[in-house]
Amino acid sequence: MFINLNQNKNLKLFKIISEVAARNNQSVYIVGGYVRDLLMKRKASTDIDFVTEQSGIELARNVALEIDPELKVSVFKTYGTAMVRYKDLELEFVGARKESYNENSRKPDVEGGTLEDDQKRRDFTINAMAISLNKDNFGELIDPFNGVEDLENKILRTPLEPAQTYSDDPLRMMRAIRFASTLQFTIEDNSLAAIKQEAERIKIVSMERVMVEFNKIMLSGKPSTGLKLMEETGLMKLIIPELIELKGVEEVEGQTHKDNFYHTLEVVDNISGNTDDLWLRWSALLHDIGKAPTKKFVEGTGWTFHGHEFLGSKMVKSLFQRLKLPLGNDMKYVQKMVKLSSRPIALITDDASDSALRRLLFDAGENLEDLFTLCKADITTKNARKQEKFIRNFEYVAVKIKEVEEKDQVRNFQPPISGEEIMVMFDLKPGREIGILKEKVKEAILEGEILNDHEEAKKFVIVEAEKLGLKI
CATH class of the missing domain: 3.30.460.10 (Beta Polymerase, domain 2)
Structure with a gap:
């Protein structure tokens, strides 16, 4: 040929x-x-x-x-x-x-x-x-x-005996799964069995090399293909056991919770249809990571995962350290997304206060749109009517937030009065009083007690400074 x-x-x-x-x-x-x-x-x-x-x-x-x-x-x-x-x-x-x-x-x-x-x-x-x-x-x-022939049949097969191929260079196991995910090919049965058999050998490969392949899986059109194969072969348990902890459904007094592992894979696929941003996709992968350690059955209430977002955001750092992923702004972004991942849901009511909306704007800042993309991806109900209702509610909240943003300008918040100006006003040297007054200004703006305006902030600082025994 x-x-x-x-x-x-x-x-x-x-x-x-x-x-x-x-x-x-x-x-x-x-x-x-x-x-x-x-x-x-x-x-x-x-x-x-x-x-x-x-x-x-x-x-x-x-x-x-x-x-x-x-x-x-x-x-x-x-x-x-x-x-x-x-x-x-x-x-x-x-x-x-x-x-x-x-x-x-x-x-x-x-x-x-x-x-x-x-x-x-x-x-x-x-x-x-x-x-x-x-x-x-x-x-x-x-x-x-x-x-x-294998290209035509969309099959991944090794040239030689698969167990030997994977044992010799265990990174090939990750490459097999990566190609299955990026090309949407099927790993041939003997090859899949060999990956299960040789999975432990992945430990001799540097985590940096493993993550290169993993991130290519995360950037594929349908990442769940690769993530499911990693779970099926035992590689996920060796690399990100925190995700495997989310697997399974428990029942107490007839009440069950969803399988958070498979829910997570759906969320990752959903978000992948709307963004190619690797770290936003990672945010989807880890958004429920804190649910396993916070899972609890409460009599009369059912299953709870109280504080899972906060714990999950703390888990991100140790996970990134272990996986040799970037520890700078990329990690902080994922932490932020995980921590805020449930916040917009609480605002889907007619009586959500402007204060709550301002606080979300303040905390999300320039990442607000990404947060909404994550929240929409988190809707995995198969009930079309429910799904439509959730999305409509999110759009309603987005409109309300836009109105508050235009009025109060708290996204990427900068205090309307600086620490230097406060020092000049009260003839102060740098110290804790400056921080206290700046925090009070921020809280007053977020609570809607004063406008995000220099003159209003200045008057407010004078009143609060007197309470601290300070005079102009």
Whole structure:
């Protein structure tokens, strides 16, 4: 089978690489994801991998010289690879190799090999196809493991025995689930069984690498596909056990609660239809994380999860630390979303006070729209009438908040009177009184006692300062 590369936008580049390889008596093939995506007619990747049965480093240097003598070649001698950045492309050249692994590391011992050896070491049949750039068979597809058939059937299968494949490099288990989620493919039965069998091996992989794959699952069109597979294979219990704690339904005195794990997956899918923001999707994933430790059955009331949002927001930090996720603004954003996740629901009444609306505006600030996106995603009822009512109520609250915002201007609140002005007014040095007075101004504005206005705030400060024994 031959692939027609004549219409490929990189044809000129491929011809140059073919010529350079021929001049230096080297073989050369395109391999991996670029071939897969080409056959699937997906958007062309900007990463292209090339294999030669001779020196990948030498080929990279010769190709770079041919294209532009100024091009930099990044060399990784340990693995016999080299990378060239050209226009918007990353071209990686590698010498075909065999790999062998020891039990405690996913870093292989490498030795030179043939194209076939190189294809055998690939993770899945759909990534083990190669296109020849050699002059005698330019464009020929070399597919020893029937990757084309697996592409057509949407199957993920390993070229070699799956348990060995996953044991050798356990990150491939996460990659299998990631491809299942991003491509909506099915993991072949033997392969799925092998992931369950080898799940514990994920512990030898750095958490940073695991999270790269996990975040790709989170950014897929339907993340629940991957998240369910992680639960089914036992990987979720090893990586984010806090989510597994949400599983199951208990019954006391005939009263049950929903399965918060599967509810969470629905919320993640719902929000993924409305945002590509990774950390807003993470907020959906963790919004109920505090429910397992706060679950309680109260006589006469039923199941309660009192304070789960507050506890959940505190759990976010330790979870992010363990998962080696960013601990700066991204983490703080997720904490904030989790903490506020139930607040708008309490305002879905006709008598919600302006004070309550102002406080939500103040606490959510620039993230208010994201919070409403999360709250709408949290509506997982299958009753169409109930769902419509909930959404209508949220829209009603959004209108009320907009009215309050226009009137009181408390989003991204800045005090109408500064600490420096208070110090000048009362001839004070920095101290606790300044903080007390600023807090009183904020509370008075949020409660609607004074307008968010400099003159009103100034008069209010004078009155409150007297109570503290301060005089102008």
